[in-house]
Amino acid sequence: FKKGLWRKTMPKGLKMKKFIERPDGTLVHDTTYVGEDAWEDDQESSEEHVKQIIEDDERLNSEEKKELTKDLAISGSL
Numbered sequence: 001f002k003k004g005l006w007r008k009t010m011p012k013g014l015k016m017k018k019f020i021e022r023p024d025g026t027l028v029h030d031t032t033y034v035g036e037d038a039w040e041d042d043q044e045s046s047e048e049h050v051k052q053i054i055e056d057d058e059r060l061n062s063e064e065k066k067e068l069t070k071d072l073a074i075s076g077s078l
Helices: 003-009 043-056 062-076
Strands: 019-021 027-029
Touching: 043 062
Parallel strands: none
Antiparallel strands: 019 027
16 A cells, blocks of 8 residues: 555544553553554565665765665565
8 A cells, every 4th residue: 555545545533543542641652553654565666765765865875885785785685
């Protein structure tokens, strides 16, 4: 599913919460919350997004950028 489609298919009364409230009033992260990207099928767009972030990072030299991009390609093929 794409994000927009995921939002449209959620039942109206269902509320997704990233945090739950403890009895003492503090908020803690809900480990059962999977987020909107849980069913996203489009891995290519996120891979391209990461590549773009690597390319735009001015702190990295060209050798480091090549290494990170190569590592990204290796981890994507597993």
